[in-house]
Amino acid sequence: MKSAPKSNNYKVKVGLFVVLGILILVSGILMIGTMRKTFVNKIDAYAILDDVNGLTRGSNVWFSGVKVGTVKHIDFVENSKVKVTFGIEEASQKFIKKDATVKVSSDGLIGNTIIVVSGGSAAADMVEDGYQFHVSKEESQQEMIKTLQENNKNLLAITTDFKELIHSIKGGQGSVGKLLTQDDLYTKLNTTLSGLEAATVNAKATTASLAQFSKNLNTEGNFVNDLMTDKQMYGDLKQTVNTLGETSRMLRETSTSAKVMMANLQETSEKLANDRNSTVGVLLHDAKTAQNVKGILQNLESGSAKLDENLEALQHNFLFRRYFRKKKQNDEKEKADTLSQVTVIPK
Amino acid sequence: MSREATKPVFSEKIDDWLLGFYNAFEFVKLVFKEAFSGDFEFNEFVRQCYHIGLRSLPLISLTGFVTGFVFTKQSRPSLMEFGATSWLPSLVTIAIVRALAPLVTSLICSGKIGSGIGAELGSMKVTEQIDAMEVSAVNPIRYLVVTRVLASTITIPILSFYCALVALAGCFLNVAVNEGTNLFAFFEKGFDSIIFLDVITAVIKAVSFGFTIGMIGCYKGFNASNGTQGVGKAANSSVVLSMFLIFIEEIFIVQVTNWFR
Numbered sequence: 330m331k332s333a334p335k336s337n338n339y340k341v342k343v344g345l346f347v348v349l350g351i352l353i354l355v356s357g358i359l360m361i362g363t364m365r366k367t368f369v370n371k372i373d374a375y376a377i378l379d380d381v382n383g384l385t386r387g388s389n390v391w392f393s394g395v396k397v398g399t400v401k402h403i404d405f406v407e408n409s410k411v412k413v414t415f416g417i418e419e420a421s422q423k424f425i426k427k428d429a430t431v432k433v434s435s436d437g438l439i440g441n442t443i444i445v446v447s448g449g450s451a452a453a454d455m456v457e458d459g460y461q462f463h464v465s466k467e468e469s470q471q472e473m474i475k476t477l478q479e480n481n482k483n484l485l486a487i488t489t490d491f492k493e494l495i496h497s498i499k500g501g502q503g504s505v506g507k508l509l510t511q512d513d514l515y516t517k518l519n520t521t522l523s524g525l526e527a528a529t530v531n532a533k534a535t536t537a538s539l540a541q542f543s544k545n546l547n548t549e550g551n552f553v554n555d556l557m558t559d560k561q562m563y564g565d566l567k568q569t570v571n572t573l574g575e576t577s578r579m580l581r582e583t584s585t586s587a588k589v590m591m592a593n594l595q596e597t598s599e600k601l602a603n604d605r606n607s608t609v610g611v612l613l614h615d616a617k618t619a620q621n622v623k624g625i626l627q628n629l630e631s632g633s634a635k636l637d638e639n640l641e642a643l644q645h646n647f648l649f650r651r652y653f654r655k656k657k658q659n660d661e662k663e664k665a666d667t668l669s670q671v672t673v674i675p676k
Numbered sequence: 677m678s679r680e681a682t683k684p685v686f687s688e689k690i691d692d693w694l695l696g697f698y699n700a701f702e703f704v705k706l707v708f709k710e711a712f713s714g715d716f717e718f719n720e721f722v723r724q725c726y727h728i729g730l731r732s733l734p735l736i737s738l739t740g741f742v743t744g745f746v747f748t749k750q751s752r753p754s755l756m757e758f759g760a761t762s763w764l765p766s767l768v769t770i771a772i773v774r775a776l777a778p779l780v781t782s783l784i785c786s787g788k789i790g791s792g793i794g795a796e797l798g799s800m801k802v803t804e805q806i807d808a809m810e811v812s813a814v815n816p817i818r819y820l821v822v823t824r825v826l827a828s829t830i831t832i833p834i835l836s837f838y839c840a841l842v843a844l845a846g847c848f849l850n851v852a853v854n855e856g857t858n859l860f861a862f863f864e865k866g867f868d869s870i871i872f873l874d875v876i877t878a879v880i881k882a883v884s885f886g887f888t889i890g891m892i893g894c895y896k897g898f899n900a901s902n903g904t905q906g907v908g909k910a911a912n913s914s915v916v917l918s919m920f921l922i923f924i925e926e927i928f929i930v931q932v933t934n935w936f937r
Binding site: 351354357360364367426437 | 723840863871877879
């Protein structure tokens, strides 16, 4: 038998040992209770889901990434529907609105399945005990994996095509392949590139010249600069342009009129040329008539000369002499009046 | 004794094995009877709590700390492959609270306490001290067995709590050094995955293991024979059998408690 401790101190130590052990247990329980929101007042809410994806009793409920409760019950209802009842701590109740939705999610890529409450507008009322949340649809991990698998297939097809492409290029097929395998093509390309390089240098110089030219244009006193900056000149120019436009329009109209006139003249000319029966046609084409007209004109000329002689003789007749003398005086008087008026005009 | 009476029912070995069960059952029944008889050796019980519980504390603390530290260190590479080292507190806390703390404590105690009880009572048995107690009107079951079984049943759960705390401290040290996690975040993350059922399961396990260690040690010591050789055998077999039963109980309790998850 083991020897008994000499004093009763061991009893105190045993008591302390037991008390500390119980304290550890109680602390653990309290910590779990705090984490599980066991010792806080909660309201119950529920949602009816198609698939809870392995959700279990005690799974966390998150709102905006903050744990606000835990799942209490999971029950089958209706046909393949699952009713998930969960507690939400009263402290968070006022922040969760009735138009918020729930979905089954996970707290990481390979994390625990949880209920996530999200959304909700400020105008909506806060959730109440026994409230049924609407469910929002989210792509499940299986669907994500399916999409990823599809992407993998596409990637495989792309790499296969790329492999064939590289193989073709290595075989000297296609433009790139020929470029890589044929030396003369390379030489030509090199020459082209050299030319391009020279062209680039020229272009650079041209650009510099253009820049200088542009700078000059922007210099004050330059015509173009004045044109662009002087508002008065711009107004005048605009007016000139308008006038030119008007003149051009008038010229166009005149041209149109001239064209019409020319057409008429041409038509008349054609008529004159073709119609020998009209008066002008007879005059133009009938030699006999022309001879007659010529004779008439000669007669008129000789008649006119004789009439001049008669009129001269008439002036010297005593019957009309006074009339012509008086007329001559009146003419001279009017001439003198006109001259006097010209001289009195002030300078 | 007639020849028919000594004739084995199956074979001598099987009969002995079955008889061992019967004797063990009778012993347990006797212990329970004495435990609830009314007269309780409280001073002896406290003394046994001191020896079994308090004196095992340094060993349990060291083992627990090493368990938590090493388990964390060994788990990190696997979790690192998934980029999930932030799960280390949860993983280690679950492992420690649900399984490691009661199991490690019980295995250490079965080696230290079980062998001690077996050797102590075995030597008392072979030196006829137990018989002398009976002659002196002292009930050896009540004085020696009930106190030890009760002390181990109570102190081993308490040692498990210490072990869990120290193991979590070891885990925290490792996590804090490598991930820079602070104490609050560590415990919040760790206990986020723990539920009351885990604690209840751990307590049930520790109580069962403590009872088993005490009972097996006392039984083997009480049934020691053949002098000092028998004492060694009692000590050895009490350790082996209690460890074996601890694992059996572990499987059984885990299965039962998983029904409630």
